[in-house]
Amino acid sequence: MGKIEKDPITGQYTTGHQWNGIRELRTPVPTWWMLVWIASIAFAVVYAVLLPSIPLGNKTTAGATGFTARLSLEAQLAEVRAEREAEGAVLADLELAEIAAHPELSVLAFNGGRSAFAVNCIQCHGAGGGGQVGQFPSLIDDDWLWGGQLEEIWYSINHGIRNETLDARFNLMPAYGDWMSDEEIADLADVVLALNPASPDHGGVSQMPGWENYDLNCTACHGAAGLGNHDLGAPNLSDAVWLYGGARDEIIAQIAYPRMGVMPAFGERLDEATIKMLAIYVHSLGGGEGGDEETASAQ
């Protein structure tokens, strides 16, 4: 250690250190830098006291404020949930038609329905609602087994189809393979094919060999013209939409040993508001039905 002195050339003070006659100039850190440094240390201390910071194996010190990111997330989620609940209460109180007619609530319901659909429905009906031939009905065409008006869609979602609950939509088509011959069933399938007004055989459908059997066994549910019945969930046989396929052998198979789908009662899993949102979303996918007029004309 030498004496602190001024370097004659630069006019700066030296640190007083000396190595082999070489003296080091003192170029101190600026004040503001030191102050920032001290402030940072102070900040770190305050931080460590107030917030979880010092790691202790698989946890950290608790911090005086008791704050943790997980708690704050939970609080935020609770806030969102409360908000949802309030919205849900509004939706639960209103009629479907009122919600659909309301400019803001309809958007809320549509968006809520879209996310509920993505969680609960797309497994069977597809992301676009297109269903799957032979398995699940399409929700975007204009043919509805149980009706495509808001209330009807709501009921189907709420109570489901052919499940064990009391109010579920329910029907059964007899398996005609058990008491009709293959030929009779094939004749019946030809009648079904001819029910479509676009079919070349349509004009002579009542003269066809299978007509007697159709009239006897099928009209009760599907109607004389094959238009189906929403109340019974009987499909329209005169149109171009076929859940289990519209080819002759597919129709034969369905008459002989019909397949019938099952859908859970979502009212048992989801709250009222969500069911309403789903109904509105599904309805606006493209295949919903509007007022009575449209339904009437389809009948």
Place this chain on the structure above:
Amino acid sequence: MSVVGYQADEFPGVKKVFQKSVSGRFRTIKSAVLLAMFIGFYGLAWLPWDRAGATPNQAFLMSFSEGKFYAGPLTFWPQDLFLLTLVLLFSSFALFFTNTIVGRVWCGFSCPQTLWTDAFQMVERLFEGDRNEQIKRAKEGNTPDNIARKIAKHFVWFLIAYVTGLTLIGYFAGTAHTFIGVTTLSASTTVCVMVLVFTALTYLLAGHAREKVCLYMCPWPRFQSAMLDPDTKIVTYHAWRGEPRGKAKKKAAGGEVGDCVDCSLCVNVCPTGVDIRNGLQLGCIGCGLCADACDSIMTKLQRPTGLINFASLAQTHDEAHLTAPLQNAGGKQRKTTKVRFYGYGVMLSLVAAAMVFTIVTRTGFDVAVTPERNPPFVTLSDGSIRNIYNIRLSDRGDDVPSVLFTVEGVNNPIITISHAGSTLAEAETPTIDFTSFTAAALRVLITVPAQDRPSGQEPIMIRLSNAQTGEVMTEASTYFWGPENRP
């Protein structure tokens, strides 16, 4: 304090600049630019603009909440961000272009750092006097009078900084809202914090950092020196005429001296503390104040002005040597046509043209169409085929009350619009009401009768037109899927 010991003189190069006021040509230009910029900056934030509907009525507003930028009659959407690229390109080329002609005029006359520093120094002079008085007060230290003046100065500085912060954020959050909201603390935390940040930055940069920004922080001086060429006009001290320096008396007596009387006025008026007589240097922002100062002395001594002025190196060289124009290395006559001048000029015009073209031809409507692919099509009861499209529309503000949808490429299409909550029966018309200044996401169903259905993919065009005038607003090409006919 024990940890410190930093005194200005321990950092060679960091000396405090006391700037002397000066009057003259360049000072007048600078003041005019300053005035215009301040009126523009503080004033335009308050300019109202009547827009239909509930949209903001501020002429210039970069609305974060809406994601839109309003500039008088024009509205820019996020999809116009491309225009911002053009604006940035234009600004760079403008900077390069002016740089090749007159060096750092941007720095000297229009850089916000220069402008606000200039304004802050005017305030400083108001309270603490001109250079000599300031130096005197600095030596005196903290007398009550000096403290009072300092407080007054800092208060006014803070006031300017605060209004600057408010105005700047006002361009983003709405001026009236910001002024009232921040002052009464009812604005959002973000707005308050941003205003404080910009107040602090203005106060620090214009009040305290001043020339240090140009000397140590700003990147522009680093590469601008690479952009000068012998024909660029820069602030130049004509050494051939000024040197050797000497007393005016000596020259009058016929002595061997130049025109520079070494009065140091050029150094004292320099905002960055540069001695221009040492030649061009990084610290010189090209403000021309030294030229004003020198001219005033030359006029007093009745010598020709322009000992310091804007002159190109080539010109100075020629004058100094009284010879033929500067030679290239090969001995050929120096080319005076500047490739860069024309190059940047052309680029500048091209970018400007692209900007104008984009703004003029931009449609009032934007449409984006995504066909639903799951499933690609659906058969309806009567055998017709329906495809579903998710369509996003945005209206830039042309006041279009309703939009008509038409489709080209398939026969007899029926267009149905279904969107959030609307029942199909209500929407079964191909027009939608479109409130101006909105964006809409629609589900559009296109149904083609059985006999017209295409086999496989068929390109189509969705056209949107004004339902009143029939004028086509925009169109989007997409495709329509039909079932592939079985053989």
